[in-house]
Amino acid sequence: MSIIVKNIHKTYNAGKGSEVKALNGIDLEIRDGEMLAIMGKSGSGKSTLLKILGCADTDFDGDYLLNGINIKTLSPNQLAKIRNKEIGIVLQNFGLIPNMSVFDNVRVPVCLGGKYDKKATDERIMELLKSLQIEDKRDTDISELSGGQQQRTAIVRALVNQPKIILADEPTGALDKATASDIMDVFQNLNQEGITVIVVTHDEETARKCGRIVILEDGRCENL
Numbered sequence: 001m002s003i004i005v006k007n008i009h010k011t012y013n014a015g016k017g018s019e020v021k022a023l024n025g026i027d028l029e030i031r032d033g034e035m036l037a038i039m040g041k042s043g044s045g046k047s048t049l050l051k052i053l054g055c056a057d058t059d060f061d062g063d064y065l066l067n068g069i070n071i072k073t074l075s076p077n078q079l080a081k082i083r084n085k086e087i088g089i090v091l092q093n094f095g096l097i098p099n100m101s102v103f104d105n106v107r108v109p110v111c112l113g114g115k116y117d118k119k120a121t122d123e124r125i126m127e128l129l130k131s132l133q134i135e136d137k138r139d140t141d142i143s144e145l146s147g148g149q150q151q152r153t154a155i156v157r158a159l160v161n162q163p164k165i166i167l168a169d170e171p172t173g174a175l176d177k178a179t180a181s182d183i184m185d186v187f188q189n190l191n192q193e194g195i196t197v198i199v200v201t202h203d204e205e206t207a208r209k210c211g212r213i214v215i216l217e218d219g220r221c222e223n224l
Contacts (some may be wrong), residue, residue, distance in 0.1 A: 002032045002068070003030040003066060004029050006063040006064075007063070009062055022048040034196055034212065035188065035199075036212050036213075037210035056083065066082070086163055089169070091169050091171075098142055099141065102145070103138040105142060125156070128160065134153065147176075152186070165197075165198070166197045169200045172206050187209075
């Protein structure tokens, strides 16, 4: 799915003394199947932009065309369907549900989508767990996993609905160097399979594993 954002502006607390301009005219085009790193200092607008790209925030000025469709023309239900089916999210803190097994965590997005084929879904989950080398952890509680295993679980969960886009917000920030490298290898492999991968990071080594790097500074975007 292609992504085009045109002249995106985002202001928090507009008109108040605490007003903050998070994005100040972002123009960005991401090709279908691209692997892109978005870098910038803390407060540069990276997470704000990722929310918009993930269709979690439509309260902005400008245009966001997802596969040629302006997301502002879509209903809340249509946006929810896109978030669940077309876009997979991977977070720095993993975002997993404690006191649940790996398998049950991964199945959550499928359950949220309504009716599903349990047998086919369970088979797909096991295939994904195997591909990320954590199939032996399927019944393990999240609290018993290492950071790397939790991030792999989060990636499997992001993939379970076969999204076309993966958005990863500081996916290596909580990991040691060797594990971070392994996780980026996973993203590279997914990208080679045709999935568009967008990684928000402040780490240069992580960014260099992507095909292109853009820098956010003062709410604007520049290619490195």
